[in-house]
Amino acid sequence: MCCSQQLTEKDLQPQPMQQGYIDRIRGMRFFDPHVHMTSRTTDDYQAMADAGITAIIEPAFWLGQPRTGVDTFRDYFSSLIGWERFRASQFGIKHYCTIGLNSKEANNERLAEAVMEILPLFIYKEGVVGVGEIGFDDQTPAEEKYYRAQLELAKEANLPVQIHTPHRDKKQGTQRSMDIAIEHGLNPAMVIVDHNNEETVKEVLDRGFWAAFTIYPFTKMGNERMVDIVKQYGSERIMVNSAADWGISDPLAVPKTAALMHESGIDSNHIHLVTYRNAITAFSQSGQINEADFETVKQIDQSEKFNGSTVLRGGQQPRIDKNAIIIR
Amino acid sequence: MEQPYDYDRNGVSALLYAIIEQHSNSQSRDWLMQRSNVLQETKSVQQFNLTFSAIPRFTGKDLLTLPTGIISNLQHAAHGFFVQHYTLDRLTRTWWLLQWPSDNRDAYVQTVEGLFNAAEMNELVALYGALPLLPWPQEWKLRTAEGIRSNIGTVLEAIMLDNPYPARYLDEPAWNQLVMKALFTEKPVHRIIGLDERANARLAATLVDYAHERWAAGRTVNPMLWRLVAGFINEATMPDIQRIWQSAENIEKDAAALACYYSPYPPAKALLKQSPRAEQDIIKGALSWSRVAEKLGGN
Numbered sequence: 001m002c003c004s005q006q007l008t009e010k011d012l013q014p015q016p017m018q019q020g021y022i023d024r025i026r027g028m029r030f031f032d033p034h035v036h037m038t039s040r041t042t043d044d045y046q047a048m049a050d051a052g053i054t055a056i057i058e059p060a061f062w063l064g065q066p067r068t069g070v071d072t073f074r075d076y077f078s079s080l081i082g083w084e085r086f087r088a089s090q091f092g093i094k095h096y097c098t099i100g101l102n103s104k105e106a107n108n109e110r111l112a113e114a115v116m117e118i119l120p121l122f123i124y125k126e127g128v129v130g131v132g133e134i135g136f137d138d139q140t141p142a143e144e145k146y147y148r149a150q151l152e153l154a155k156e157a158n159l160p161v162q163i164h165t166p167h168r169d170k171k172q173g174t175q176r177s178m179d180i181a182i183e184h185g186l187n188p189a190m191v192i193v194d195h196n197n198e199e200t201v202k203e204v205l206d207r208g209f210w211a212a213f214t215i216y217p218f219t220k221m222g223n224e225r226m227v228d229i230v231k232q233y234g235s236e237r238i239m240v241n242s243a244a245d246w247g248i249s250d251p252l253a254v255p256k257t258a259a260l261m262h263e264s265g266i267d268s269n270h271i272h273l274v275t276y277r278n279a280i281t282a283f284s285q286s287g288q289i290n291e292a293d294f295e296t297v298k299q300i301d302q303s304e305k306f307n308g309s310t311v312l313r314g315g316q317q318p319r320i321d322k323n324a325i326i327i328r
Numbered sequence: 329m330e331q332p333y334d335y336d337r338n339g340v341s342a343l344l345y346a347i348i349e350q351h352s353n354s355q356s357r358d359w360l361m362q363r364s365n366v367l368q369e370t371k372s373v374q375q376f377n378l379t380f381s382a383i384p385r386f387t388g389k390d391l392l393t394l395p396t397g398i399i400s401n402l403q404h405a406a407h408g409f410f411v412q413h414y415t416l417d418r419l420t421r422t423w424w425l426l427q428w429p430s431d432n433r434d435a436y437v438q439t440v441e442g443l444f445n446a447a448e449m450n451e452l453v454a455l456y457g458a459l460p461l462l463p464w465p466q467e468w469k470l471r472t473a474e475g476i477r478s479n480i481g482t483v484l485e486a487i488m489l490d491n492p493y494p495a496r497y498l499d500e501p502a503w504n505q506l507v508m509k510a511l512f513t514e515k516p517v518h519r520i521i522g523l524d525e526r527a528n529a530r531l532a533a534t535l536v537d538y539a540h541e542r543w544a545a546g547r548t549v550n551p552m553l554w555r556l557v558a559g560f561i562n563e564a565t566m567p568d569i570q571r572i573w574q575s576a577e578n579i580e581k582d583a584a585a586l587a588c589y590y591s592p593y594p595p596a597k598a599l600l601k602q603s604p605r606a607e608q609d610i611i612k613g614a615l616s617w618s619r620v621a622e623k624l625g626g627n
Contacts, residue, residue, distance in 0.1 A: 078447070082449050082480065085448065086480040287385065328546075
C-alpha cells in the first residue's frame with residue numbers, strides 16, 4: 001500500500017528507459033510473493049513474463065477506498081481465484097493468492113463480521129496459499145480483534161500467514177504482530193512478516209519468522225538498500241516482493257533487484273533464494289504450490305493456425321507493437 | 329410430478345464412480361467414501377462445499393484417458409454427456425454434485441448456486457461442464473446464460489463445447505448468444521452440440537451482420553459461420569455467398585459450396601451447379617463441414 005511522500009521536481013521529470021538490466025538476469029526465473037495485479041494492466045503482465053517472473057502471489061488487500069458491503073468483498077475474493085488467475089495465465093504466469101480481511105477495513109466492525117463469515121468459503125480453495133495480508137494499520141482494538149480471529153482461521157486451515165506491517169510506528173507494530181502470532185500458537189515458520197526494513201529485520205529473523213521486503217519506490221525499501229541487507233544477513237528466510245498496486249510502484253521490482261544484486265557481486269545462489277526459492281518454500285507449506293504447474297501454465301500453444309493467421313489458444317494474449325502509431 | 333433428474337441418476341453416478349475408483353489410489357478413495365458418509369449423516373452445506381473445493385488435493389489433476397466404450401456409455405446414459413478431456417478432479421467434482429440430496433428443489437439449487445458464486449476457475453469449469461447432469465435442469469438456464477458472459481476461456485469452453493445442456497434447455501436468445509460468442513472468441517464451433525438443429529433465422533441474420541463488420545474492418549471471417557447461415561440464405565444474403573464463392577481462399581470456397589448445398593434457396597442451388605466437382609465432393613463426403621473444421625485446425 002502506498003502513502004504520500006515528499007517528491008522533488010526531479011522525481012516528476014520523464015526519465016530515459018534503461019532495459020540493460022534484462023541482460024543480467026536473462027534465463028533466471030522469479031517468484032513475486034506480493035503483487036496486487038488487480039490494479040495493474042496487461043502491459044505489466046507482459047513485461048513481468050518477459051523479465052522471467054514465473055509465478056506470483058496476490059494478497060487480498062484494500063482497494064484504495066473502503067468497501068461498503070460484504071458482496072463487494074465476495075466478488076473481490078472470487079475475482080482473485082477466478083478472473084485474475086485466468087488473466088495471469090494468458091501471459092504464462094501462475095497466479096496464487098492469499099485471502100484475508102485487511103487491517104484498514106477491519107475497522108468497520110459490522111462489515112468485518114460479515115467478511116469473517118465468508119472467509120472460510122475462500123481460504124480452502126485451490127491455489128489459496130495463505131491467509132493475508134492481515135495485521136495492523138493504525139493498531140486499533142478492532143484491527144487486533146480481526147487479526148487474532150484470522151490467525152485462528154489460518155491455524156485451523158493449516159495455512160501460512162502473510163502479515164502486513166504498518167507504515168507508522170512500524171517497529172513496535174511488527175513486534176506486536178509477532179507477539180500475538182506466538183500467543184496464538186502459530187509456528188513462526190508458517191508466518192511471513194512483510195514490508196520489513198533495516199530496523200525490523202533482525203528481530204524478525206532472530207525469532208524464526210520469514211522476513212519479506214517490499215521494493216517500492218519512495219515509501220518502502222529501495223533495492224540498493226536491499227542489496228546491503230542481503231550482504232549483511234545473507235539469504236536465509238529472506239524474500240523480496242514488489243507489492244505493486246495502484247500507487248507508483250514497480251511490478252518488475254523483483255527482477256530488477258536480482259539484477260542489482262548480480263551487479264553488486266552477490267552470489268547467485270543467494271539471489272535465487274531471495275527472489276524465487278524462499279517464497280516457494282514458505283508458501284508451499286499450504287500444500288497448494290506445485291512447481292510443475294509453472295510449466296503447464298506456460299504451455300500456451302501459439303502454433304495453431306486459424307485461417308492463415310495465428311490463433312492463440314488457451315486464451316493467450318497476442319502481442320501488439322507498442323511503438324507503432326498504427327493500431328489494428 | 330416433475331422428477332429431479334431427466335436421466336438415470338443412479339446409473340450415471342455409478343459409472344462415474346467406477347472411473348474414479350479405477351483411477352485413484354486407496355487413500356483418495358477412502359477419503360471420498362468418508363466424505364460421502366459425513367455428507368449423508370450431516371447434510372451439511374459447509375461439508376458439501378469444503379469437499380467440493382478440496383477434491384483436487386486428494387485426487388490429483390491428471391488427465392483421464394478413457395476407453396471409448398466408457399465414454400459412449402455415459403453419452404447414452406445422459407443425453408450425450410461427454411467426458412472427453414476430463415481430469416480426475418473435474419470428474420470427481422461432477423460425481424460429487426450428484427451426491428447432494430436433490431428431492432428438495434429449492435435447497436439443491438441454492439446450494440449449487442452457492443458453489444457457483446464462490447467458485448475458482450477450475451471449479452467453474454467443473455460446474456458448467458456438469459450442467460447436463462444436474463437435477464432440475466430448468467433451473468440452470470439463467471446460470472448458463474450468465475456463464476456465457478464469462479471472459480475466462482476455459483469456462484466458456486466448458487459450456488460451449490461437447491456440452492448437450494445448452495441446446496436442450498436454452499431459449500433462443502441465449503442460444504444465439506452462445507454461438508455468437510463462440511465465433512467471437514474463436515472456439516472450435518463444430519464441437520457445439522446441437523449447432524445445426526438449433527440454427528435459426530435470427531442467428532443467421534446476426535452472423536451475416538457480424539461478417540460484414542469483420543470485412544469492413546479488413547478482418548477475416550471464420551468459414552464455419554456460413555454453416556449457420558446455410559439454411560437461411562435469401563435474396564439479401566446471396567451476395568455474401570457469392571463473395572466467398574469467389575474468394576481466393578480455398579477454405580472459403582469450400583464453405584460457400586457447403587452453404588449452397590444445404591440451402592433450400594434455388595439461386596444458391598444454382599450457384600453450386602457451376603462447380604459439379606464441389607457438388608460431387610460433398611455427395612461423396614470428401615467435402616463436409618467436419619473437413620472444413622479439420623482444415624481450420626480446430627481441436
